[in-house]
Amino acid sequence: MTRPVRPPRPPLNRRLDGFGTTIFAEMSSLAAATGAVNLGQGFPDTDGPEEVREAAVRAIRDGRGNQYPPGPGIPELRSAVADHQRRFYGLSYDPDTEVLVTTGATEAIAAALLGLVEPGDEVVALEPYYDSYAACVAMAGGIRVPVTLRPRTGPDGDRFVLDLDELRSAVTDRTRLILLNTPHNPTGTVLTRAELTAIAELAVERDLLVVTDEVYEHLVYDGAEHLPIAALPGMRERTVTISSAGKTYSFTGWKVGWTTAPPELTAAVRTAKQYLTFVSGGPLQHAVAEALRLPDAFFADLRADLLAKRNLLVEGLERTGFGVFRPQGTYFVTADIRPLGESDGAAFCRALPERCGVVAVPNAVFYDHRDQGDPFVRFAFCKRTEVLQDAVKRLSAL
Numbered sequence: 055m056t057r058p059v060r061p062p063r064p065p066l067n068r069r070l071d072g073f074g075t076t077i078f079a080e081m082s083s084l085a086a087a088t089g090a091v092n093l094g095q096g097f098p099d100t101d102g103p104e105e106v107r108e109a110a111v112r113a114i115r116d117g118r119g120n121q122y123p124p125g126p127g128i129p130e131l132r133s134a135v136a137d138h139q140r141r142f143y144g145l146s147y148d149p150d151t152e153v154l155v156t157t158g159a160t161e162a163i164a165a166a167l168l169g170l171v172e173p174g175d176e177v178v179a180l181e182p183y184y185d186s187y188a189a190c191v192a193m194a195g196g197i198r199v200p201v202t203l204r205p206r207t208g209p210d211g212d213r214f215v216l217d218l219d220e221l222r223s224a225v226t227d228r229t230r231l232i233l234l235n236t237p238h239n240p241t242g243t244v245l246t247r248a249e250l251t252a253i254a255e256l257a258v259e260r261d262l263l264v265v266t267d268e269v270y271e272h273l274v275y276d277g278a279e280h281l282p283i284a285a286l287p288g289m290r291e292r293t294v295t296i297s298s299a300g301k302t303y304s305f306t307g308w309k310v311g312w313t314t315a316p317p318e319l320t321a322a323v324r325t326a327k328q329y330l331t332f333v334s335g336g337p338l339q340h341a342v343a344e345a346l347r348l349p350d351a352f353f354a355d356l357r358a359d360l361l362a363k364r365n366l367l368v369e370g371l372e373r374t375g376f377g378v379f380r381p382q383g384t385y386f387v388t389a390d391i392r393p394l395g396e397s398d399g400a401a402f403c404r405a406l407p408e409r410c411g412v413v414a415v416p417n418a419v420f421y422d423h424r425d426q427g428d429p430f431v432r433f434a435f436c437k438r439t440e441v442l443q444d445a446v447k448r449l450s451a452l
Contacts, residue, residue: 069192076185077419081403090407091445093367093433094415096239096386100438102304103348110308110341119336125328127155127312127339134343135312142271143282145290151317154324157334158309159269159298164190165327166265166294166313167233171196175230180216182420182427184239184267191233199224200422203241205379205390212379214241214388218252225256231263232256237270237280240417240432241388242381244278251286258288263319265294269311270384272302272353275361278382284314291316294323299342301385302356304436308338360385360435363442367435370446385436388417392429394452399431410451 078095085092101107113119119128126132132149139145147153156162163186171177173195179187181200191198201221203214225232232253236245245253257264264283271280284293298311313323364380367387371378377390396402399416407413418427435442 069195070189077415081413081415084404084407085413088407088411088413090411090413091437091441091448092413093435093437093442093445094403094413096301096434096436097306098304098436099441100304103345103352106303106305106341106345106348109344110337113337113340118340119338121336123333123336123339125333126324127153128336128343131155131310131312131339131343131346134346135314138346139282139295139314143285145282145285145314147314148317152314152320154313154315154320154327155339156298156311156313156327157331158300159267159296159311160186161309161327161330162296162298162311162313162323163187163233163265163267164193165323165330166296167191167194167196168330169322169324169326170263170265170294170319171230174228176226176228177231177233178221178224178229179233180235180238181422182240182417183233183235185419187233187235188422196230197228198422199229202421202423202426203238203243204426212377213382214238214243214379216243216245216249218249221253222256225260225262229260229262231265234264234266234283236266236268237274237278237381237383239270239384240386240415240420242379242384242386244274244280244382247279247281250281250283254283254286254289257292261292263292263294264289266296268295268297269301271297272356273360273385274383275357275364276380276382280383292319294319299345302353303342303345305338305342305345308335308342310335310338310342363435363437363439366439366442367433367446370442370449371433374446374449374452385434387433387435388430389414389433390429391431397429399428403431410448412445412448 081094132153136147136149167190171194177191177196178199206215294315300306379388403416414431417430418424421427
């Protein structure tokens, strides 16, 4: 008897079906191939503070961290993270049981979801969202439930706004956690105290966990306030707060991140993290510990520099004819291409390098409801002033 031939099984795990090469790799390759100005991928084109770089060199020369550091991170960095949370937000964490060092914020997000989400659990996330969120929820076996930030015109200009009623409706008996990002990539929205208070009340009422990505915490403008949701009543015990050195200190290649959370949540995240990358970046951890203790003037100068660059790019985009959402935070600008007679952001971005020598990223890749993001594209302004001036001049050809 001949057995039926089974069709070959696809090599890719079904949970990752639909996740291919990231848009950042695609657009950066396009920039390299065409010589275009790359305002797509969000990395600075200058290095961070010299004293922090020297601290890394000194740690290597002194033999600190050249071998495996402790799994949770070196004590100096865990203490510096705890001191940072107390200094800026009045939050107290035990560096031994409530702080975990990770290989960047992306690993922290993955470890948090893998450690806290059971297959079938629902994870509510604000879309558009950083592309790793969707992949990490899928790898954890969770069910992604998007709540869309929608463009609104207000007295302070156009911004993307959270509909709190839509958020409440998205929560069901199967919801395990809410995944937040504020300041928000790619829209530049900073959730207000009132919005965060409403989210906190919902989390307490429905006994939900919150994982919050705050990597742009120091990149806020125009009087916007970054408030960690963990600082609100009832939230410290149910929140995993994530940040990293990459955005604040312009060391995206170092991949040093961290989480702060109560002991039981930290233990859950650590359990998953230790099987992803047990440890990494030993000497760099020593340097980041010093970076976290830089004086207030560093953070003020950072914001002032990025604010000037934001205004340069925003004004250039507006002169060209884009509809522009002036960001309150991050180092990204979302622009509407419909005033230019366009509607397909992906096609627009793929053609833009040939049309005028600039690379941007289509926002649709950050959405489940891709039609919601079709007319929007994202530009990064974390570049040297002369690079942004060149990009603005090139874009004027549109």
